[in-house]
Amino acid sequence: xxxxxxxxxxxxxxxxxxxxxxxxxxxxxxxxxxxxxxxxxxxxxxxxxxxxxxxxxxxxxxxxxxxxx
Numbered sequence: 001x002x003x004x005x006x007x008x009x010x011x012x013x014x015x016x017x018x019x020x021x022x023x024x025x026x027x028x029x030x031x032x033x034x035x036x037x038x039x040x041x042x043x044x045x046x047x048x049x050x051x052x053x054x055x056x057x058x059x060x061x062x063x064x065x066x067x068x069x
Contacts (some may be wrong), residue, residue, distance in 0.1 A: 001065060003046060006058035012057065014040055
C-alpha cells in the first residue's frame with residue numbers, strides 16, 4: 001500500500017491515503033527506519049522498503065501491512 005511518511009513536531013507520521021488515516025510512528029525496528037518494521041500508534045505494523053538512511057522526508061513509499069501476531 002502507498003504510505004506517505006513525513007516529519008511532524010512530535011516525530012514521524014505515516015499517512016495512508018486509501019484509508020484516510022494518519023498516525024504517528026511509535027516504534028521502529030531499525031534506527032534508520034528503512035528496511036525494517038515500524039509500528040503506528042493505532043497498532044498497525046508496516047514493513048518499509050530498504051532505502052538510504054539519509055532519504056529525505058516527506059516521501060511516498062510502497063509499504064506492506066503485517067498481520068496480527
